Amino acid sequence: MKNKVNVYTISDSLGETSQKLLAAVSAQYPTLDFDNSYRFPFVNQEEELLAILRDALKDEAIVISTLVNAELADKAEVFSKKTGLQYLDLMAPFFDIIQHKTGEQPIEQPGLVHKLDRTYFNKIEAIEFAVKYDDGKHPQGLVAADVVILGVSRTSKTPVSMYLANKGYKVANFPLIPEVPIPQTLAKVNPNRIIGLVSEAENLSKVRSSRLDSLGLNGETSYTNLTKIYEELDYSKKIFAQYGAHMIDMTNKSVEETAYEIEAYLKSVE
Amino acid sequence: MKNKVNVYTISDSLGETSQKLLAAVSAQYPTLDFDNSYRFPFVNQEEELLAILRDALKDEAIVISTLVNAELADKAEVFSKKTGLQYLDLMAPFFDIIQHKTGEQPIEQPGLVHKLDRTYFNKIEAIEFAVKYDDGKHPQGLVAADVVILGVSRTSKTPVSMYLANKGYKVANFPLIPEVPIPQTLAKVNPNRIIGLVSEAENLSKVRSSRLDSLGLNGETSYTNLTKIYEELDYSKKIFAQYGAHMIDMTNKSVEETAYEIEAYLKSVE
Structure with missing residues (x-):
């Protein structure tokens, strides 16, 4: 004991x-x-x-x-x-x-x-913004965002967005799915404000499997299939290059560490 | 200086x-x-x-x-x-x-x-849960939540939910609008897990006005009309009573203080 x-x-x-x-x-x-x-x-x-x-x-x-x-x-x-x-x-x-x-x-x-001042209300607004523009909802929000986070499923886009929102950043995140077209508004976003999240394929497969478990689903699917995940990640990296996104590998990193890296990057290109 | x-x-x-x-x-x-x-x-x-x-x-x-x-x-x-x-x-x-x-x-x-342990992943899951079940989306999620937050528009439901999520609570929030029916699933939720947020009408009217301003809208609407807000608040209190919700007045309180009060209440009825 x-x-x-x-x-x-x-x-x-x-x-x-x-x-x-x-x-x-x-x-x-x-x-x-x-x-x-x-x-x-x-x-x-x-x-x-x-x-x-x-x-x-x-x-x-x-x-x-x-x-x-x-x-x-x-x-x-x-x-x-x-x-x-x-x-x-x-x-x-x-x-x-x-x-x-x-x-x-x-x-x-x-x-x-x-204290309930301007800074405080900006933070509240940023949190509401991040919830509203989570997961590709209302893609017109991409241009109003301080930072846009892209990545395939289970690359921590949502928690990283919420953590940054809590620091006052207006964050929109958009899931990259090879079969789904990229919204045209993304081309209007300053590349310095676009972040691409990746993770090692094996890690992603593990995280996705436990995600399915927690949803009461199981068995091998294309969602957890390693070859399929490699294809998805390749696709996402192509999109990052096309839109000038700054890529961050979040394998073995906590949400806080990833968010810190994004913040440091945003300050460096200000 | x-x-x-x-x-x-x-x-x-x-x-x-x-x-x-x-x-x-x-x-x-x-x-x-x-x-x-x-x-x-x-x-x-x-x-x-x-x-x-x-x-x-x-x-x-x-x-x-x-x-x-x-x-x-x-x-x-x-x-x-x-x-x-x-x-x-x-x-x-x-x-x-x-x-x-x-x-x-x-x-x-x-x-x-x-460290990326169970507690950590529970927190991530809670954040994703709160984003998913924000603002009455997917009302079936109400029963899976650790806590359900009700309230009329601009009572800080979203930021309070995200703050609690960050502490590991699975939070669903649901907006109370007199014209919109309450989902049947709410009756299945343990009353000890339901929180009703209110605010003074004058305060709410002010917050809503600045909300409209920030959306580039203005002028007197039923959204900011004081009589209408009193009616909405009365309606919300009736709903709280009906479902056994614990009511918290967040006038002049920060999100952190409101969340702390909710946490203390949840622990007291555990």
């Missing part, structure tokens, strides 16, 4: 930064079982904070905090020093450095990352 | 944790302009690391690192101590606490957050 580590996360907002750090850290300890069911968002009262810290102490938990309220953060620090609680403040060291560099103080308003 | 603060982020993977922390911290300094164009992912060579740190020093930048390789992290620490570089290691303090608590060492393999 794995050794269990209790982690309390405390924030005066949602606590997403702590969650991100915790995911990164816990991945480094495959033999430990991090229990993160103790998540405390929107903490803004001293009594509430101290009650949580006392529980954490009883549970022998590690506490990660992203409190932006300096008074609360100080109380937590003092409590931890006094009791020996394992307490990690993610914001304070950063705040200290900035004060040292610029003399500026944080405004101590929780939840500002999600 | 705003005071500029250069920030370098260094990671042996994508560096998403640093990006998240930086977003949270910079939101606390509206008068400072954080320049984060210096993003260095996949750093795994000492010479490369030292070259970046030297540049950061010249640029008087703050450096945030999430290196999991202890040797590299040590080099960076030593360099910063010696030169006075403002350097913040996000991982090391956490690693120290865990060693103190459990005696365990991190495995020091970068990029493990994105």
Whole structure:
């Protein structure tokens, strides 16, 4: 059985930064079982904070905090020093450095990352755009997109599109199927904005098989046939060349890594 | 003009944790302009690391690192101590606490957050599911969903669905339009899995107007008419009551906050 580590996360907002750090850290300890069911968002009262810290102490938990309220953060620090609680403040060291560099103080308003401003609404719009123009729906959307993603079935077009949308890019994706004609609008798209996704044929065949399994289908079909997949991939590469698409091989890459590569490419040709 | 603060982020993977922390911290300094164009992912060579740190020093930048390789992290620490570089290691303090608590060492393999395992593929599947069953498409999908989101137009159903999908929930959403019948499959869905989104009518009218603007349309329509919106909202609340949906008011809430509330509700009725 794995050794269990209790982690309390405390924030005066949602606590997403702590969650991100915790995911990164816990991945480094495959033999430990991090229990993160103790998540405390929107903490803004001293009594509430101290009650949580006392529980954490009883549970022998590690506490990660992203409190932006300096008074609360100080109380937590003092409590931890006094009791020996394992307490990690993610914001304070950063705040200290900035004060040292610029003399500026944080405004101590929780939840500002999600303020409902122009940037925020652009992101929402980008997500709606990506859903609307997913999988070749409404090909007229290709010209309005910041980036157009092409690829044969199961090259991760949809999740990569959604990940980029979440960063504010308007993404349209279009499936390449040898039997289906390419929409004329694609010729009007700036080639610097077209990405072609490929994957190794063996990998694609495996992914497609498990896709069929999950749909309750099975058996050898042209969808999973290796020769057929090679033909499809060849066809897709021809289309990439024809439209000047930048090709990315996503074999063994995560969606996040592929999206990062696309973003870096888009910036490089801006 | 705003005071500029250069920030370098260094990671042996994508560096998403640093990006998240930086977003949270910079939101606390509206008068400072954080320049984060210096993003260095996949750093795994000492010479490369030292070259970046030297540049950061010249640029008087703050450096945030999430290196999991202890040797590299040590080099960076030593360099910063010696030169006075403002350097913040996000991982090391956490690693120290865990060693103190459990005696365990991190495995020091970068990029493990994105390992292509079952959890990862479930997330991809959830994203594809949410795109497929967005906006009432294929209402038969309602029964296969972990959560069904209902609401009148512009209550953030799509972005909330995508945000939850990104956390692994299979989400279907269905628009409530008084003139359009509810699909029969909704009656088969466990009420504990149905969420109804509402918003204040005035807010909705404003959001819809700017929606029409962005589509190049304008003028008063029944879509933005306040009396009509009150009727729509009343109708939606009747439907929520009929199907046992849990209602959430997303007026002045961000998508992330609304999604968090849904997640908390789903866990509470599990």
